[in-house]
Amino acid sequence: MKLQVGARTDVGRVRQGNEDSYMVHDPLYAVADGMGGHQGGEVASKIALETLGRLTLEPSGDTAPSLVDAVRQANRDVLEKAATDPGLHGMGTTLTALVTGGERVLLAHVGDSRAYLMRDGRMDQLTEDHTVVEGLVREGRLTPQEAEIHPQRSILTRALGVDGDIDVDETTHDVRPGDRILLCSDGLTGMVSEQEIQRIMAELDDPQRAAEALVNAANDAGGQDNITAVVLDVLEDDETADTSPVAAEAVPAEAPAEEAWSAEEPPRRRRWGLRLALWVLIPVVLVVGALAAAKLLFVDRQWYVGVEGERVAIFRGIPAEPLGIELDSVVQETDIPAAEISRFADYRGVREGITAESREEAESIVAEMERVLAEQEARERRQEQREEQQDGGGGGGGNP
Ligand code: MN
Numbered sequence: 001m002k003l004q005v006g007a008r009t010d011v012g013r014v015r016q017g018n019e020d021s022y023m024v025h026d027p028l029y030a031v032a033d034g035m036g037g038h039q040g041g042e043v044a045s046k047i048a049l050e051t052l053g054r055l056t057l058e059p060s061g062d063t064a065p066s067l068v069d070a071v072r073q074a075n076r077d078v079l080e081k082a083a084t085d086p087g088l089h090g091m092g093t094t095l096t097a098l099v100t101g102g103e104r105v106l107l108a109h110v111g112d113s114r115a116y117l118m119r120d121g122r123m124d125q126l127t128e129d130h131t132v133v134e135g136l137v138r139e140g141r142l143t144p145q146e147a148e149i150h151p152q153r154s155i156l157t158r159a160l161g162v163d164g165d166i167d168v169d170e171t172t173h174d175v176r177p178g179d180r181i182l183l184c185s186d187g188l189t190g191m192v193s194e195q196e197i198q199r200i201m202a203e204l205d206d207p208q209r210a211a212e213a214l215v216n217a218a219n220d221a222g223g224q225d226n227i228t229a230v231v232l233d234v235l236e237d238d239e240t241a242d243t244s245p246v247a248a249e250a251v252p253a254e255a256p257a258e259e260a261w262s263a264e265e266p267p268r269r270r271r272w273g274l275r276l277a278l279w280v281l282i283p284v285v286l287v288v289g290a291l292a293a294a295k296l297l298f299v300d301r302q303w304y305v306g307v308e309g310e311r312v313a314i315f316r317g318i319p320a321e322p323l324g325i326e327l328d329s330v331v332q333e334t335d336i337p338a339a340e341i342s343r344f345a346d347y348r349g350v351r352e353g354i355t356a357e358s359r360e361e362a363e364s365i366v367a368e369m370e371r372v373l374a375e376q377e378a379r380e381r382r383q384e385q386r387e388e389q390q391d392g393g394g395g396g397g398g399n400p
Contacts, residue, residue, distance in 0.1 A: 001100045001175070002235040005029070006207030008215045012187055013223030020185045020228040021045040027100040028056045031113045031228050033185040035159070035348050036091030037339045040082070044093035047081055048074040048160050052097055067099050067108045068168045071160070075110075078161035090343030092161030096127060096183055098232075103176065109169040111159050113228075114189055116182040116197070117173060123182075123198040126173060130158035148193065151304070154186060154225075154349045162345055177239070180207070181232040184214070187225035191218040207231035224352075303362045304328075305369075306353040312336035312369060314362045315353070331359070334366055341369050 003026065011018040019034035019041030032048045034041030051074040055065050065073065074095065082088045094111025107115055107126055112134075115126040128134065133153045136142040147153060158167060175181070180201060188197070192214070200217060204210040214229040306315050308330050317328030341347045347354070347369060356362035 001027075001102065002237055002239060003100065004207055004233040004235055006209065006211035006231040007229070008208075008211040009228040010215045010219065010223075010226065012226050013219055015226055017042060018226045019045055020187065020226040021049050022183070022228050022230050023049045023053055023097075024230060025053060025057060028053060028097065029100075029181075029183060029230055029232060030095065030097035031183040031185055031230055032093045032095045032160075033111065033113050033187070033226070033228070034091065034093040035345070036082075036088065036161075037343050038087050040088045040091030040343070041093070043081065043088055044078050044091040044161050047078050048093045048095050051077045052095070056099060067097060067106055068170045071095060071097065071108045071110065071168045072166060075160040075166045076164065079164060082161060090161075092156075092159040092345055094156070094185070095160055098181065098183065103174055105173050105175055105181070107169075107171045107173065109171075110166060111156055112154065112186045114182075114184055114186075116184075116201075117175070118180040118182070118198070118201050119176075119178070121202055123194070123201065125194075126171065126181075128169065131156055151353050151355045152349055153190065154352070155354075156345045156348065159345050175234050177234050177236045179234040180210075181234070182214075183228075183230040183232075185226060185228040187223075187227035188214055188218050188229055190225060191221040191223065191227070201231070207233050303356040303359055304353040305350060305356065305362050305365045307338040307351050308333065310338050312338055312341060312350060312366065314359070314366060316359075332363075332366075334370075336366070336369050336373065340373060344372060346372075 005024050007022055007024050009018060009020050009022055017039075019036075021032045021034070021042075023030045030049055030052060032045035034043070034045030034048075036044060052070050055070040055073060056067065078091065078093060082091050094113045096109045096111070096113040096115055097107070098115065099106045109115065109127045110130060112129040112131050113127075114129070116123050117126055118124075131153060132155045133142060133147045133150045135157065137144055137147045142150065160166065182197070182201060196217060197214060200213045201210055204213055208231075211229040211231045214231075215227045218227040302317060304315050304317075306313060306328075308315075312334045313330045314332040314334075315328045316331050338350060342350050354365060356365060
């Protein structure tokens, strides 16, 4: 199978670092979205892709592991690294990986990055998000439209780096020339609607330009998260791709490595003038009026658990500050350090705000956070004691 590839990753407009990673190395294509304090997220997504690449592309002897086994090994490698470095404790990553062969592609998937297949103008999602919100959609308790904008949509139910055992979704798909596949992180799908993604995918023939346009669209919509898009076009076998075969450095051959990985500062600055006009000056009157009405109608009735001064707090209002107007206020502070709690996959979204139906529910979320942290502390204390005992070993008998 011949492919033409485009890929782009970008830090977005809010985050400090880029925790997304991607790999583009025929026949393996993958996207990983890392999470965790300090450098954790970056390290987790890179380790996962390194392991996957090593096992899939350079199998030793004739015992090449299946793609799913390679993902399981990647999971163990992330866990092991986290256990040896306290600074990386609690890191994790999503992983959506694709291997081509014959007329088919094999997909392995954990987390909320996504794969889409576009054929004859129609776009279908090939993966299922492993998130709390997606579970509610499957149970019929949320509509897909509600899920798309739900503030808890990034809370994962599965990720690499959480547990030694991991469930990996594995699917195979027949593909044919003319098909286009998209692998992307939730920094794209969280900011840009599926209709808009489909429109961009249909409009731009060149996969590299399509990948860049998708990333730009997410940034234009706010760029709240790191954004990654890998676009794969299936070619006729005798068709020649415009790009040479993909480089080993896991970046698209067409773009120089630096450009593919860096955050593209200059174009962003150039776009600022236009943004100001479009997003601030023109709608400002409309928005202020709408906000006043909205605040009266529903903002004051919303609750969420968020972060104030690096500590978890309960807020009334909604976790957004359009045009710098505060729509929320702290009603209760806690001693829970935001950095600690956001290492847990369940509370990864705390900085964006975890919504609650009522003050009672917000309080119970906080109580659960306290319980989880206390458990973790106890585990660490037990571990330390064990290590001390082992260290003490033979010399321990002489205690006064
Ligand atoms: Mn993300």
